[in-house]
Amino acid sequence: MAVYTDVDNDALAAFLAEYNIGEVLSFKGIAEGVENSNFLLETTRGRFILTLFEKRVAEADLPFFIGLMDHLALGGLSCPTPIHARDGKALRRLAGRPAVIVSFLTGVSPRKPNVAQCASVGAALAGLHAAGAGFGIRRDNALSLAGWRRLVNDCAADADKVRPGLAETIAGELAYLEARWPRDLPRGVIHADLFTDNVFFVGDDVSGLIDFYFACNDFYAYDLAICLNAWCFEPDGAFNATKAMALSRGYTGKRPLSRAEAAAMPLFCRGSALRFLLTRLYDWLNQVPGALVRPKDPVEYLNKLRFHTGAQGPETYGITID
């Protein structure tokens, strides 16, 4: 959470002159988003978020991300709506970086979501999957099996510095998943990073989903597994089965899972736990001196992975197979 790039006022004024959104009243860097610089922009016409894309986001992916937000907003999802400039373009440049202005969303992210909020986010995830249908651009998930294999190789030499035996654990887990990963379950656009800080609530109701910069095409049920990992473990590491049941039922109430999807949930929970374990491990082992973001603890996801390894079946996650 940081602002990486300073924006000069003259440059901002020149940039905004391309839009029909009025004059600047206030402009503040905000601590939201790990990969980009975000600013809260208030103009005489309303409030907006200005995002500058820093180098971790591939420019070639930006038309997918921005087109997706356009598509989802048109489909009725409450998400940031890209603001198009006078020439029709939403993706522009500012301070030497790709830049986009999107609509401001009201709401707050829960640090400790309650059961009702877990139910709401499950339903919102199903709404996102429905709204993504028909989107014309495709983006493969770079952080699925092939990406994990690369991360496992990159981390192999140093993983045991974090926890003795970790290299062997992740190599074994990846081999297990590679042998069993499904090929033909329902798929489409997924968020792929729907952590609590990417969901806004007013009370217990979801008021908006943000940060689509990991969105991609993959299995819908895998996205649900990411949410179970992100929303249903307590700070002490305990898995809260009540929250899991609420989240799963919130989802399946709007988009029922097929038998095959339900059966795959334990595997998807293991896979998504490995995915975040690996990216956190990589960031932990490759810390940049002077970086503005503290790396997250990979061991949190090692513990989640261990929980899923022992799960009995989809019932563990509040999912029943009829």
Add this chain to the structure above:
Amino acid sequence: MAVYTDVDNDALAAFLAEYNIGEVLSFKGIAEGVENSNFLLETTRGRFILTLFEKRVAEADLPFFIGLMDHLALGGLSCPTPIHARDGKALRRLAGRPAVIVSFLTGVSPRKPNVAQCASVGAALAGLHAAGAGFGIRRDNALSLAGWRRLVNDCAADADKVRPGLAETIAGELAYLEARWPRDLPRGVIHADLFTDNVFFVGDDVSGLIDFYFACNDFYAYDLAICLNAWCFEPDGAFNATKAMALSRGYTGKRPLSRAEAAAMPLFCRGSALRFLLTRLYDWLNQVPGALVRPKDPVEYLNKLRFHTGAQGPETYGITID
């Protein structure tokens, strides 16, 4: 610029229940202020800034800072106004830290101030000095001569790692200033840190002054010297005499300097350059691994100090002695 402390939603709701400011609609950490955590808080009643005081601010000083903002706002200065809770207190606790809610100010901070903005900030500084009169609490400037002596001692062993000869330069400069520092010029409440990021503008007019957490009692003209250092050097290190004249005349148009104050300006510019050189040098030499704030370059203020050492007199700063 960072957010050091996470605020849980339940804790925030309980905290706000002590106030008459409505329900939360939005809550975002903002990249403003180096010493504290700041959040933009939108409620059903309006917009506010919530500040959590981190450990670098001494709790004993908080009644001065908060009382001062109350006093200045009552005196007509556009500055954050502390919001008092139902029990009348403005200083409370949240997330284990002292906390205050203040009013939100519109406006943007210039990265590259223009001449008209320099004139405006000079006038605003004089307005601050006038509005501070009669404030009943006193806070000595911990970063005047005695504080510099301490910093010079702390940095002496390692200063030459930053620039060969730096230890000797700062020791000599401090001795020069100690021998000549005035004792009886007009004094009162000064801001002591009025850098560009602490001033908001709408166009070229000052819309508000913020961040009073270095405010203290000291010479008024010394505060003007801090501004000359902060506002009148270009990014390439050149001193912009046009901006200095505009800033000084903006100030003296509202609060004329005495002959003795005018004569002391070159000394005050040297002193304030040394002050920021020393604190930046200290932070540079004492970097905390994993810190969220990048230390600022001390050499910028070494170069400013060198400029002032060669100044001919107050005329260098656009100040004439009648």
